[in-house]
Amino acid sequence: xxxxxxxxxxxxxFFTAMVKAEIVSSEKTSGVELxxxxxxxxxxxxxxxxxxxxxxxxxxxxxxxxxxxxxxKQLVSDGYFDGSKILRSQDNYVVQWGDPDEGTEQARSIGxxxxxxxxxxxxxxxxxxxxxxxxRDAYAAEVGFVDGFPAASDGKRAWLAHCYGMVGVSRGMGxxxxxxxxxxVVTGHAPRHLDRNVTLVGRVIKGMPLLSSLPRGTGDLGFFxxxxxxxxxxxxxxxxxLGDKSVSQQIMDTNSAVFExxxxxxxxxxxxxxxxxxxxxxxxxxxxxxx
Amino acid sequence: xxxxxxxxxxxxxFFTAMVKAEIVSSEKTSGVELxxxxxxxxxxxxxxxxxxxxxxxxxxxxxxxxxxxxxxKQLVSDGYFDGSKILRSQDNYVVQWGDPDEGTEQARSIGxxxxxxxxxxxxxxxxxxxxxxxxRDAYAAEVGFVDGFPAASDGKRAWLAHCYGMVGVSRGMGxxxxxxxxxxVVTGHAPRHLDRNVTLVGRVIKGMPLLSSLPRGTGDLGFFxxxxxxxxxxxxxxxxxLGDKSVSQQIMDTNSAVFExxxxxxxxxxxxxxxxxxxxxxxxxxxxxxx
Numbered sequence: 001x002x003x004x005x006x007x008x009x010x011x012x013x014f015f016t017a018m019v020k021a022e023i024v025s026s027e028k029t030s031g032v033e034l035x036x037x038x039x040x041x042x043x044x045x046x047x048x049x050x051x052x053x054x055x056x057x058x059x060x061x062x063x064x065x066x067x068x069x070x071x072x073k074q075l076v077s078d079g080y081f082d083g084s085k086i087l088r089s090q091d092n093y094v095v096q097w098g099d100p101d102e103g104t105e106q107a108r109s110i111g112x113x114x115x116x117x118x119x120x121x122x123x124x125x126x127x128x129x130x131x132x133x134x135x136r137d138a139y140a141a142e143v144g145f146v147d148g149f150p151a152a153s154d155g156k157r158a159w160l161a162h163c164y165g166m167v168g169v170s171r172g173m174g175x176x177x178x179x180x181x182x183x184x185v186v187t188g189h190a191p192r193h194l195d196r197n198v199t200l201v202g203r204v205i206k207g208m209p210l211l212s213s214l215p216r217g218t219g220d221l222g223f224f225x226x227x228x229x230x231x232x233x234x235x236x237x238x239x240x241x242l243g244d245k246s247v248s249q250q251i252m253d254t255n256s257a258v259f260e261x262x263x264x265x266x267x268x269x270x271x272x273x274x275x276x277x278x279x280x281x282x283x284x285x286x287x288x289x290x291x
Numbered sequence: 292x293x294x295x296x297x298x299x300x301x302x303x304x305f306f307t308a309m310v311k312a313e314i315v316s317s318e319k320t321s322g323v324e325l326x327x328x329x330x331x332x333x334x335x336x337x338x339x340x341x342x343x344x345x346x347x348x349x350x351x352x353x354x355x356x357x358x359x360x361x362x363x364k365q366l367v368s369d370g371y372f373d374g375s376k377i378l379r380s381q382d383n384y385v386v387q388w389g390d391p392d393e394g395t396e397q398a399r400s401i402g403x404x405x406x407x408x409x410x411x412x413x414x415x416x417x418x419x420x421x422x423x424x425x426x427r428d429a430y431a432a433e434v435g436f437v438d439g440f441p442a443a444s445d446g447k448r449a450w451l452a453h454c455y456g457m458v459g460v461s462r463g464m465g466x467x468x469x470x471x472x473x474x475x476v477v478t479g480h481a482p483r484h485l486d487r488n489v490t491l492v493g494r495v496i497k498g499m500p501l502l503s504s505l506p507r508g509t510g511d512l513g514f515f516x517x518x519x520x521x522x523x524x525x526x527x528x529x530x531x532x533l534g535d536k537s538v539s540q541q542i543m544d545t546n547s548a549v550f551e552x553x554x555x556x557x558x559x560x561x562x563x564x565x566x567x568x569x570x571x572x573x574x575x576x577x578x579x580x581x582x
Binding site for chain 1: 466479499500507564566
């Protein structure tokens with residue numbers, strides 16, 4: 001074991017060995033972790049994106065964007081994304097996908113889906129399971145998690161936050177110029193200035209590396225410049241269409257004591273490796289453990 | 292032009308078309324951009340890492356870590372990294388490189404370089420060109436830029452911040468267990484809890500996509516599990532050894548009025564595309580323009 005090279009005190013985020021290790025350690029110290037502390041996403045809110053390289057699992061957030069989620073589910077049911085393409089990979093920013101022929105005569109039909117939807121950002125704070133964390137946030141008065149999704153709030157309204165792995169709806173200039181037929185995922189440092197400017201609809205809960213390690217597009221904004229560069233999407237399907245066992249991921253309940261402990265550990269960083277335990281945390285550095 | 296698919300209001304960070312576009316626009320509106328607003332890094336502080344896929348350019352920060360920078364330059368002069376390997380690629384975290392045989396009998400000699408160096412974090416705020424920005428930072432009382440590097444401060448001491456593209460020195464458990472023979476670069480959301488815990492020595496000013504889009508390692512912490520998976524580093528050389536014209540990048544002077552304007556634009560986000568201009572900024576979302 002070449003300990004010397006190992007950078008300990010690892011930040012992790014989604015699906016890393018270190019997060020798993022921390023969970024194991026939390027099990028050992030607290031001994032109170034229950035299956036009730038974890039939830040399995042509802043199959044009706046899960047999309048399965050099949051690439052040649054493997055599967056990406058996305059959990060949708062109808063709590064915040066009911067119309068967009070319904071429209072995306074309609075598009076998915078109609079097979080809209082089957083055979084579509086990843087069109088853009090911009091370093092430290094986003095990967096984006098959709099119909100490469102959008103806007104041309106060859107464009108796919110969106111069928112029964114709506115062609116225009118007004119942006120959807122806000123949910124009523126009092127109606128959500130908002131688990132606030134202690135953090136001095138650059139962008140919002142309050143930040144925390146709602147059902148596993150990073151979120152921000154002004155105390156009355158809450159909205160989703162553009163952390164790594166969050167999925168949003170591409171749009172043009174107008175506030176009704178998106179409909180979910182073009183989607184993107186955050187693959188770099190959180191572009192939080194997009195909060196309340198683009199509709200977020202969910203989060204990748206498995207398979208981020210398949211998207212984040214794609215070659216970067218050489219065109220403006222990281223778009224791929226030729227059809228050869230685009231990455232084929234075999235299909236995007238609703239988990240419900242693939243049977244009950246299609247969702248195997250479990251996500252730590254962000255309203256549980258175990259999650260509170262997880263946040264506390266990532267805030268204090270009291271492991272021996274740290275010379276100056278942090279005592280601070282930032283929303284997009286919390287990470288919601290998945291197993 | 293398929294405007295519909297273009298996600299405008301792009302965050303960017305280093306080397307993206309959008310940053311360039313913003314610079315162009317700043318030139319147009321202000322008309323005051325001077326060559327004095329840009330600086331060319333000193334060749335003596337620039338490392339050139341040659342991969343099969345291209346060149347990565349790193350600017351060193353002796354202002355903050357003079358002993359580590361001197362040691363790394365000694366290692367580089369001795370060809371220590373020529374034929375070394377990228378050993379780790381952990382999603383949303385870091386890429387790390389060094390001697391794959393570290394800790395074994397086949398380990399490379401570090402020659403005249405020091406084998407142990409105490410961590411170096413702090414510089415005297417009053418002796419730096421600290422350009423503070425207005426931002427409510429989760430981790431520090433004050434944040435801003437020093438000679439193009441993102442930095443934080445308590446008003447007296449200043450230290451470098453772990454933003455995307457920052458380069459640091461791997462270490463083990465002790466505060467003198469690193470020496471610069473193992474290095475890493477941040478490839479994901481800023482792991483700011485590492486500030487003042489690992490010595491930062493510089494920043495990638497060109498070629499980040501060559502590192503950030505590498506396949507992720509499947510071992511613990513993203514280490515590559517076999518020699519076949521590791522990525523060869525042809526060489527790391529000092530720019531001085533390659534002649535005066537080896538550094539072609541220019542970096543916006545972070546103490547210039549043009550940079551102030553850049554920060555203001557990225558704070559207000561008053562472009563028509565934004566529905567709710569942000570009015571806020573976070574250190575690692577500023578980005579220092581390079582040309």
